[in-house]
Amino acid sequence: MDFLMSGLAACGACVFTNPLEVVKTRMQLQGELKAPGTYQRHYRNVFHAFITIGKVDGLAALQKGLAPALLYQFLMNGIRLGTYSLAEARGYLHTAEGTLSPPRSAAAGALAGVMGAYLGSPIYMVKTHLQAQAASEIAVGHQYKHQIFPPQSWKVALVAAMVSGIAVVLAMTPFDVASTRLYNQPTDARGKGLMYRGILDALLQTARTEGIFGMYKGIGASYFRLGPHTILSLFFWDQLRTLYYTYTK
Known part of the structure; x- marks a missing residue:
């Protein structure tokens, strides 16, 4: 870890x-x-x-x-x-x-x-x-002409999604942890949570008890889910939009 x-x-x-x-x-x-x-x-x-x-x-x-x-x-x-x-x-x-x-x-x-x-x-x-x-x-210095992926390759979109995902998971994981725990906490007969009063209380309790790393539990899974999820969502959206306009003309 x-x-x-x-x-x-x-x-x-x-x-x-x-x-x-x-x-x-x-x-x-x-x-x-x-x-x-x-x-x-x-x-x-x-x-x-x-x-x-x-x-x-x-x-x-x-x-x-x-x-x-x-x-x-x-x-x-x-x-x-x-x-x-x-x-x-x-x-x-x-x-x-x-x-x-x-x-x-x-x-x-x-x-x-x-x-x-x-x-x-x-x-x-x-x-x-x-x-x-x-x-x-x-231009300055020697100009190497490296090209990792072709400009229109799906790999470019995947790499871009994975790169941008770093900033996203760093910012969002604490709130994701808090929401997961809020949804999963036991409740009383009236449906009121027995462990946390709200999102801020969940964040504070987690930080005090488990430390700062406790707020980032599951960050690896979140990161490796985010990139493929983003690119697949855009891919399916593009395919569905193409099908829609093809058959509605």
Whole structure:
């Protein structure tokens, strides 16, 4: 569970910070191995870079490389934080007297970080290639032409649904847990709940008794349900609409 929660938490943050990663990548590649003043500066500063990318490449370009970025964050942080938590739970970070050992903590953190960075490095390379892709008039660095899926492939819609699902489940799972428990609680003769007075009471009781992770129980199942549910709903809606207009003409 530590691996899963660490990875999902990092992915949730990545959804919001990836545009800055795109800007950072392009500004770092700008003027590569060229003396100052000998090249055209497409991006003068971070704010100008945001505007330029959005205007020339489109707003969607600010999320370029999001899929490998999410995979990288999940893998690297899941391994890094999960491994460290595992070492702490097993007691490897404490001395024989039970006190926390700074050298052991540092060694465990370094080892966990190395493992995460090593395994995530190939994915980071793909992410960098995708984030550097730009229209010719604002291109910087070498332009790799990676294309994971054809533009009209159903896989594009599925990946988009799974990516957007990260933010959705992080925001909605506590309320989903509360609603499930409200529906499932025992009631008295008048149908009044015996455990919770309402949704806020359910959230507060869960957080106080089970901790913050208690509010995210079932998040894995929620996430892997949401993506396919979204794409299948849209697929069936499109098919039914096509059939309707075909036979009503």
